[in-house]
Amino acid sequence: MQQNIDTYDFAGKKAIVRVDFNVPLNENFEITDDTRIRRAMPTLKKVLAGGGSLIIMSHLGRPKGVTDKYSLRHIVDHVSECLGVPVKFAADCQKAQAEVAALKPGEALLLENLRFYAEEEGKPRGLAEDATDEEKKAAKKVVKESQKGFVKTLASYADCYINDAFGTAHRAHGSTALIADYFPNDKMFGYLMEGEIKAIDNVLKNARHPFTAIIGGAKVSSKLAVLENMLEKVDNLIIGGGMSYTFVKAQGGTIGNSLHEDDLMPQALEILAKAKEKGVKIYLPGETVIADSFSNDAASKVVPSAEIPDGWEGMDVGPDTLKAWKDVILGSKTILWNGPVGVFEMPNFAKGTLEIAEDLAEATAQGAYTLVGGGDSVAAVTQMGYAEKVSYVSTGGGAMLEALEGKDLPGIAAIRG
Numbered sequence: 001m002q003q004n005i006d007t008y009d010f011a012g013k014k015a016i017v018r019v020d021f022n023v024p025l026n027e028n029f030e031i032t033d034d035t036r037i038r039r040a041m042p043t044l045k046k047v048l049a050g051g052g053s054l055i056i057m058s059h060l061g062r063p064k065g066v067t068d069k070y071s072l073r074h075i076v077d078h079v080s081e082c083l084g085v086p087v088k089f090a091a092d093c094q095k096a097q098a099e100v101a102a103l104k105p106g107e108a109l110l111l112e113n114l115r116f117y118a119e120e121e122g123k124p125r126g127l128a129e130d131a132t133d134e135e136k137k138a139a140k141k142v143v144k145e146s147q148k149g150f151v152k153t154l155a156s157y158a159d160c161y162i163n164d165a166f167g168t169a170h171r172a173h174g175s176t177a178l179i180a181d182y183f184p185n186d187k188m189f190g191y192l193m194e195g196e197i198k199a200i201d202n203v204l205k206n207a208r209h210p211f212t213a214i215i216g217g218a219k220v221s222s223k224l225a226v227l228e229n230m231l232e233k234v235d236n237l238i239i240g241g242g243m244s245y246t247f248v249k250a251q252g253g254t255i256g257n258s259l260h261e262d263d264l265m266p267q268a269l270e271i272l273a274k275a276k277e278k279g280v281k282i283y284l285p286g287e288t289v290i291a292d293s294f295s296n297d298a299a300s301k302v303v304p305s306a307e308i309p310d311g312w313e314g315m316d317v318g319p320d321t322l323k324a325w326k327d328v329i330l331g332s333k334t335i336l337w338n339g340p341v342g343v344f345e346m347p348n349f350a351k352g353t354l355e356i357a358e359d360l361a362e363a364t365a366q367g368a369y370t371l372v373g374g375g376d377s378v379a380a381v382t383q384m385g386y387a388e389k390v391s392y393v394s395t396g397g398g399a400m401l402e403a404l405e406g407k408d409l410p411g412i413a414a415i416r417g
């Protein structure tokens with residue numbers, strides 16, 4: 001049975017909490033953005049305030065074994081500072097029995113990177129490149145078998161399990177999904193997870209209309225399932241960024257050297273046809289800021305998106321299009337934004353993406369519900385100082401994308417099931 005973190009009695013209990021402390025570190029192992037650590041604090045502090053003790057587990061990066069670069073020891077001091085208590089460190093997540101036994105109420109222990117063990121992901125490592133399908137299958141069976149022991153050990157440390165790692169909720173890993181089975185009556189979401197789930201429900205289940213989705217980013221292929229699912233939900237679909245040129249070309253436009261995927265043109269046309277059938281209004285960039293090379297200092301000009309000359313490529317949305325999109329955004333009661341509408345890493349081509357962030361802040365001030373989900377659009381709102389001016393900023397790129405595709409996330413299903 002799923003429990004509620006607000007009503008659960010943590011007194012004298014040990015809580016094992018899966019967080020997403022996969023933070024960026026510079027070459028001196030200093031944290032360059034601690035958002036993920038800070039966003040997990042309400043949950044961790046709640047357990048301590050309730051008289052419980054904490055066993056914190058996370059991954060960092062994508063190590064293929066024990067690698068000091070990916071050790072969570074680099075972040076212990078910062079976690080201690082944020083939590084307000086000295087956090088102990090267990091250098092091996094599978095051999096922490098003594099440290100766990102010594103934990104007293106109000107104390108916290110951080111386990112070393114779960115992904116130092118292949119069992120966390122349940123995927124074999126070190127397979128020869130020319131391994132046969134048979135060999136791959138056998139290796140997978142071995143790691144899946146030993147995964148059971150790995151998860152059982154983690155579960156043995158605690159009385160209850162909390163999942164607060166939305167960033168890995170789309171992964172069916174040991175610590176994000178399988179471990180929940182050991183806590184049939186003592187498993188729950190943390191506050192961050194609850195917030196993310198509510199935000200997803202606000203757009204996918206309980207959206208107020210008109211509902212507008214703004215989908216950008218580099219490729220149609222990575223957002224196809226999102227576009228298809230959105231067609232079932234929205235009144236307006238704004239398509240920007242590199243992916244928009246596949247749509248423009250599919251409709252007969254000339255796009256010069258702009259990013260595009262020829263093999264996805266039939267799907268692009270299908271999306272346009274389906275939108276028409278469903279009465280969903282599609283907004284593609286009518287005009288585009290083009291550049292004569294993929295660089296911030298390139299020569300640039302504004303042209304109709306369907307008339308991009310040879311030797312030029314689309315980099316950002318043009319000013320008239322941005323004005324038209326602003327009207328759509330400000331006329332909406334629910335707005336979802338995933339993916340930049342231009343090459344926003346280059347300051348000269350960031351205007352469109354930054355203006356969308358500004359429009360969302362304005363719509364929020366007028367009472368709209370606005371959700372920003374996905375790594376790069378999150379970076380844009382944060383960079384502009386608008387993170388506090390939209391309704392919700394998601395912490396999960398891949399997880400949010402899969403949720404928007406309409407998929408059930410294993411990390412969520414494991415707690416509910």
Ligand code: AMP
Binds near residue numbers: 314341345
């Ligand atoms: P995604 O990870 O799919 O959300 O894509 C984000 C990336 O799309 C960013 O790195 C942007 O620079 C890139 N992008 C957006 N618009 C364009 C464009 N017109 N041409 C090339 N890349 C773009």
